[in-house]
Amino acid sequence: xxxxxxxxxxxxxxxxxxxxxxxxxxxxxxxxxxxxxxxxxxxxxxxxxxxxxxxxxxxxxxxxxxxxxxxxxxxxxxxxxxxxxxxxxxxxxxxxxxxxxxxxxxxxxxxxxxxxxxxxxxxxxxxxxxxxxxxxxxxxxxxxxxxxxxxxxxxxxxxxxxxxxxxxxxxxxxxxxxxxxxxxxxxxxxxxx
Numbered sequence: 766x767x768x769x770x771x772x773x774x775x776x777x778x779x780x781x782x783x784x785x786x787x788x789x790x791x792x793x794x795x796x797x798x799x800x801x802x803x804x805x806x807x808x809x810x811x812x813x814x815x816x817x818x819x820x821x822x823x824x825x826x827x828x829x830x831x832x833x834x835x836x837x838x839x840x841x842x843x844x845x846x847x848x849x850x851x852x853x854x855x856x857x858x859x860x861x862x863x864x865x866x867x868x869x870x871x872x873x874x875x876x877x878x879x880x881x882x883x884x885x886x887x888x889x890x891x892x893x894x895x896x897x898x899x900x901x902x903x904x905x906x907x908x909x910x911x912x913x914x915x916x917x918x919x920x921x922x923x924x925x926x927x928x929x930x931x932x933x934x935x936x937x938x939x940x941x942x943x944x945x946x947x948x949x950x951x952x953x954x955x956x957x958x
């Protein structure tokens with residue numbers, strides 16, 4: 766378990782500043798700014814070996830971050846997250862399943878939508894922190910993998926987002942435009958020399 770509280774002077778972050786419109790459409794733009802910040806967070810990592818072959822791991826993390834003085838929340842701070850994995854290993858095979866839950870960011874700045882800028886209805890001060898879109902809703906992702914090793918060779922079959930959940934990642938600026946990747950299956954072949 767790790768718990769931390771940090772006061773950071775001159776914390777550099779991207780501050781939303783408006784929208785820009787061009788031939789390709791309307792896009793939000795940001796400026797680099799700095800301010801004094803307060804971060805409070807915790808990381809918990811518990812690993813349990815059920816038997817020589819079975820292992821579980823739980824990871825929990827949360828970060829609370831605000832601008833000191835005005836107490837405004839920053840955008841793109843990771844929301845509460847819980848990750849659980851269960852692994853089985855018996856050479857030459859290994860298997861794993863993973864569940865990842867991410868909550869909605871409840872400590873988010875107010876919203877000013879791009880259309881409000883286009884209509885001239887956006888009212889904000891240069892010191893105000895805001896966002897262009899509400900934080901994405903919570904989501905649960907399921908992943909699994911299987912590996913086989915023989916001498917110097919390794920073959921891995923992996924599946925991510927197996928339930929094909931539609932989700933957006935709060936810390937990813939592409940969330941303004943599109944969902945994160947859906948179901949993904951991959952096969953990899955490795956050779957150690």
